[in-house]
Amino acid sequence: MNDLSPILSTVTASFLASFVEVVEAFTIVLAVGVTRGWRPALTxxxxxxxxxAALVLAFGPLLALVPIAVLQFVVGVLLILFGMRWLRKAILRSVGVIALHDEDQAFSKETAALQRQANDRRADYLAAVASFKAVLLEGVEVVFIVIAVGAAHGQTLYASLGALAAFVLVMLIGLAVHRPLARVPENALKFVVGLMLTSFGVFWTGEGLGAEWPGEDLALLGIFAIMAAASFAIVRWLRGVYPAAAEGIAR
Known part of the structure; x- marks a missing residue:
């Protein structure tokens, strides 16, 4: 079980984070396909x-040249920063300080923008650019997550499988329903992913500095539990500070 725990945590973190990113990219591609046709969307x-893929093939092998301790430290710090960004937004959304992300709203907004460009001679080109930008921006985050959660312990393959599973699942669901995946509990997923990425970051930063964690890889569970307890305490405190916003979420 001790041998499987790092693999399971790597696959889970990569899957959940990639799932959220792929859902957001899928919403834009779907809007382009429905509004302007599937040729510019898919192109x-x-x-x-x-x-x-070219970026991964070009820069992926360079990671093997970096000493493992340096890689763990750098990746750990980046994961802390990346995870805390997700966690901060998820906490503020949970409290109602910032609005929850709505895939239906994002779909409607993108569709309206594309319809305003309908009379432009470059309409198909602009539609393809919108699809390209959405997939590229969300894809860069997926690539970073896969490399970050997999590289420090030589588990990039498992992280890649988690991301691939998320991609396939979103595509299958999307093709079946032909609409934005608005029922996905995106903020809850981002909350969990933020906790996981931050926990990985703390763990690998410690390893990069030469720390010996009690229980080795199982220490990740303890770090995650501490991060979760602290985050829920912050949510509870903020709901007292912003009662009107919290009441609006409850409704």
Missing amino acids: GAALALALL
């Missing part, structure tokens, strides 16, 4: 995926 998405 833009395919070009973005090709560019992401």
